[in-house]
Amino acid sequence: MLLQINGQNREYPAPLNIVQLLAHLQLATERVVVELNREILTADKLADTQLKDGDTLELIQFVGGG
Amino acid sequence: MDQLIIAGRSFNSRLMVGTGKFASNQAMVAAMENAGSEIVTVALRRVDIDNPADSLLSHIDRNRYLLLPNTSGARNAEEAVRLARMARAAGCEPWVKLEVTPDPYYLLPDPIETLKAAEILVKEGFIVLPYMPADPVLAKHLEEAGCATVMPLGAPIGTNRGLRTRDLLAIIIEQAKVPVVVDAGLGAPSHAAEAMEMGADAVLVNTALADTPDPAAMGRAFRKGVEAGREAYLAGLGPQRQQAEASSPLTGFLRNN
Numbered sequence: 001m002l003l004q005i006n007g008q009n010r011e012y013p014a015p016l017n018i019v020q021l022l023a024h025l026q027l028a029t030e031r032v033v034v035e036l037n038r039e040i041l042t043a044d045k046l047a048d049t050q051l052k053d054g055d056t057l058e059l060i061q062f063v064g065g066g
Numbered sequence: 067m068d069q070l071i072i073a074g075r076s077f078n079s080r081l082m083v084g085t086g087k088f089a090s091n092q093a094m095v096a097a098m099e100n101a102g103s104e105i106v107t108v109a110l111r112r113v114d115i116d117n118p119a120d121s122l123l124s125h126i127d128r129n130r131y132l133l134l135p136n137t138s139g140a141r142n143a144e145e146a147v148r149l150a151r152m153a154r155a156a157g158c159e160p161w162v163k164l165e166v167t168p169d170p171y172y173l174l175p176d177p178i179e180t181l182k183a184a185e186i187l188v189k190e191g192f193i194v195l196p197y198m199p200a201d202p203v204l205a206k207h208l209e210e211a212g213c214a215t216v217m218p219l220g221a222p223i224g225t226n227r228g229l230r231t232r233d234l235l236a237i238i239i240e241q242a243k244v245p246v247v248v249d250a251g252l253g254a255p256s257h258a259a260e261a262m263e264m265g266a267d268a269v270l271v272n273t274a275l276a277d278t279p280d281p282a283a284m285g286r287a288f289r290k291g292v293e294a295g296r297e298a299y300l301a302g303l304g305p306q307r308q309q310a311e312a313s314s315p316l317t318g319f320l321r322n323n
Contacts, residue, residue, distance in 0.1 A: 006112040025113075031121045032113060033152045040155045058112065060152050062122050064094060065109025065138050066084030066223065066250075066272030 001053035014053075018046040025059075033060040068300065070268055072245055073161075073193045073214040079104045080262065081292045082134070082247065084272025087224075088281060091125040097275040098131065100285030107134045107163050107270070110149050134195065136163040142176070143183035150187055162187060163217070164196040173223045177204050181211065188212035197249055200231035205238045205246075216242060217270065219250040220261065224273040226253025229260055239265045255291025262295025263303060 001014045003021075012021070018041070022029050034041045035058040041049060051057075070077040082105040088094035098106055108122065126133065135153035140146035143166065150162040164187065166179040175197050181204065187194050193214045198204055200218040208216055218238050221227035228251060229235060239246050245267035252258050258269045271288055278284045 006115055008115070025115050025118070027113060027115075027118055028121070030157075031123065033110070033156045035152065040151050042155050043157070059115065060110050061113045062108045062133075062135065062153075062156070063111045064085035064088060064122055065136050066086045066107055066270070 001051065001055075003051060003054075004056040006057070006059055012051070014051070016051045018049050018051065018057075021051065021057075022046070022059075027059065031061055034058070035060065068296065070245065072195075077104045078102075079289075079292075080268040080296055081258070081289055082107065082249075082268060082270040083275060083285070084270065085122065085126070086272050087276035089276075091120065091122070093276070093281045095125055097281035097285040098126075100282045100289065101271075101275065102285075102289045104130075104132060105134050106131045107136050107272070109136050109138045110152055111139070132161065133158055134161050134163050136165045136197075137183075138165045138167070140166045140183075141168040141179075142166065143179045143186065146179070146183040147186050150183075150192060151190075154192070159193075160191055161193045161214075162195065164194050164213075166197075167223075175199055175219070177201060180204075181207055184208055184211045184213055195247065200234035200238060202234060202237040202241055205242060209242065209244050213244065215245045215247050215267075217247045217249040220248050220257065221251025223250045224277075225251050226274060226277075227251050228253060228257040229264075232260075232264070235261070235266070236264055255287045257291075258288055259291040259295035259298075262292055263298050265299055268292075 003010050070080050079102050081101050081103050083101050083103045084107045085094050137146040137149040146166045154160050166176045167173045168176050184194050184196050195215045196208050196213050197217045205216045221230040247268040248261040248266045249270035252271050253274045261269050275281050275284050
């Protein structure tokens with residue numbers, strides 16, 4: 001299935017939930033805020049959320065800033 | 067004890083620091099520690115999924131510092147609100163430095179979009195600390211909208227030019243019923259001291275600590291500047307005069323005529 005992550009198109013095999021995606025990308029779940037199809041997901045929803053073809057994800061983290 | 071109170075929460079430090087632009091995480095932590103800060107700002111950006119790099123949060127002790135996410139990058143109210151909600155979803159306490167800066171050259175805050183976003187975020191239960199132009203009328207609107215502080219700029223972000231807006235800052239300080247945090251443009255401890263002498267409740271500094279060979283030392287210097295300014299303000303500064311007023315006695319001169 002085709003996913004758009006942070007503006008980049010990527011192919012992934014289904015089924016895939018968000019926790020699995022983050023593990024694949026080597027991103028700790030506590031570090032990332034996930035927005036799926038313009039909806040912000042809380043941490044408890046990540047394992048239950050199955051991704052599907054055409055989903056758009058934003059993976060956001062805290063960085064230094066003033 | 068002279069404490070800074072924001073949204074019912076007490077702080078000993080009146081020096082907030084930003085975490086951006088440091089040469090290393092070690093430099094950032096050293097600056098924060100030496101500044102004695104209790105509130106630090108952070109930003110929200112996309113993870114580089116090809117090259118995730120180090121996580122900022124692993125370097126910041128959440129027991130020691132209150133994280134204040136900013137909405138930097140937002141060009142309008144909608145983008146700012148989106149960022150604030152993301153920070154909240156990350157498990158942060160709902161404090162947000164509201165920052166809406168559509169023009170990348172001067173990074174001046176958009177007054178209309180800032181007020182719009184503030185109204186939305188206050189209704190959603192955020193504790194909103196709005197970065198704003200030094201406009202006393204806007205400060206009143208933001209206060210009435212329920213913001214926990216107002217944060218007028220001294221000069222554009224990162225310019226180190228000090229209190230270019232000082233006359234308007236004085237009016238804001240005089241009229242505000244919420245704490246006034248002078249944020250942006252402070253480049254030297256003397257700038258921070260001056261803001262505190264004028265009666266500001268706190269200052270926020272980033273570039274001045276990051277853009278120096280010794281962030282730890284600069285953190286210490288700013289800490290002293292803020293404390294000095296606050297102490298002078300509480301002690302009561304004397305008036306400025308036109309005419310000289312002698313410091314030594316006017317009688318008993320050793321003179322022959």
